[in-house]
Amino acid sequence: MKKSLLALAALGAFAGVAHAQSSVTLYGIIDEGFNINTNAGGSHLYNLSSGVLQGSRFGMRGTEDLGGGLKAIFVLENGFDVNNGKLGQGGLMFGRQAYVGLSSQFGTVALGRQYDSVVDYVGPLEVGDQWGGYIAAHPGDIDNFNNTYRTNNTVKYTSANYNGLTFGGTYSLGGIAGNVTQNQIWSLGAGYNNGPLVLGVGYLNARTAGASGGLFNDGGTIATNTAKTATAAASYAVTSPVYAGFASANTYQVIGAGGAYTFGAATIGATYSNIRFGNLGATFASPYKGQSATFNNGELNFKYQLTPALLIGAAYDYTRGADIAGASRAQYHQGAIGVDYFLSKRTDVYVTGVYQHALGDTLSSTGGVQAATASINGITPSQNQNQLTARIGIRHKF
Incomplete structure (x- = not known):
């Protein structure tokens, strides 16, 4: 009996050590607010929405x-959406992130649904990832700086921190039998954060992004002769008129820096991105089949910490659209201002305003030329x- 008690005590001590070397953290964000939109399909719109400054989430x-x-x-x-309790990201249970991996002094390797290198290294430098929220992101989030699109089936490497320098890359397998390039995604990036200076560069390459299971549409797509028609589950089908007409491309490529x-108390920042849609008509019909289109985007942003609890910010963004034969290039001018007041370390209230003006012409989702219209992300x-x-809005972190 005495030996048994000693054995149980030893096992208990061992279990306590094992527990001390492992940890699981539950965390989340609830972001809710009231919006005014002066032109939602031609009408004023007043509504509540969830997850603008940061996506509402629950994680482990x-x-x-x-x-x-x-x-x-x-x-x-x-x-998730605070207003109706529905899951986000097309109803996926773990639609924001889901991965497992190993970490050491040489870096981290992870497998699963993850963020690409443009999101990791350049995204935090645009205003949409700071005080502006997704409505202040670049038109349609055309360069994915604001993380509209996640990557599935991804192998990701992230280096250790070398005096402020980090780097990494991702590779996502397409998972299509007999075709190793369809839906394939890969990215590379690097960042430097040391003292007052922060720098980031990134590259993203996605094949057949608009196809079923592709980067723009991991819920599935049905294609018709003139345009793609999304199924109910196709939450990532491109709806932004900024580039819906270019989503048929075989290759979606982003080069970004910031x-x-x-x-x-002041911070000034800038980002640049070059977005290329290569070989239009590869995933659904386009009258510009075989051609390529390039967009360019530049942003200047500024923020000032008036007090430890009060932040103000302003930003200007310019997007130059692709050249279309017989039409003028689309242009999008966008300005944003914001105020963020922290009631505590976990709770803040904020006000954000975004104005956008569009010029020129772009392609419609059916491939025809149309006048560019304003489309705040x-x-x-x-x-x-x-x-x-x-x-x-109000944001609470837990």
Whole structure:
């Protein structure tokens, strides 16, 4: 009996050590607010919406110390709508992130649904990932800086931090029998964060992004002779008129770079992206079959920490559209302002306003030339060249 009690005590002590070397954290964000949209398909719209400044989410992350500096890691994270309780990302249970991997002094390798390198290294430098929220992201989030599209079936490497320098890359298998390139996605990036200076560069290449299971549409797509028609589950079909007419491309490519410098309470930043849609008509019909189209985007942003609790910001963004034979290039001018007041470390209230003006011509989702219309990211597009949206919201982190 005495030996049994000693054995149980030893096992209990061992279990306590094992528990101390492992951890699981539950976390989340609830972001809710009231919006005004001056032109939602031709009418004013007043509504509540969830997850603008940051996507509302609930997640779990964990680590286990395996010894010798090696750790097992995992993240499971869903998105949801506060107003109706529905899951985000097309109803996926863990639509934001879902991965498992190993981490050591040489970096981290993870497998699952993850973010690409443009999102990781350049995205945080645009205003949409800061005080502006997704409505202040670039038109249609055309360069994915705001993480509209996640990558499935992804192998990802992230380096250790070398005096502020980090780098990494991803490779996503298409999963199509007999075709190793369809739906294939890969990316590379690097970042530097040391003192007042932050820099980031990234490259993203996605094959057949508009096809069923592709980057733009991992819920599935049905193609017709003139345009794609999304099924009910196809939550990622491109609806933004900024580039819906170019989503038939065989290759979607983004080259992005950005930087920021902080002096005192002020931070000034800038981003640039070059977006190329190569070989139109590869995934659904286009009258411009075989041609390619290039967009360019530039942003300047500024923020100032008036007090430890009060932040103000302003930004200007310019998008130059692709050249279309017989039409003028689309142009999108966008300005944003914001105020964020922190009631505590976990709770803040904010106000954001975004105005966009469109010029020129672009391709419609059916492939025809149409006048460019204002399309602030994430909201119902305007029916004319102008659109203004304003939001007052509250965010709580737990």
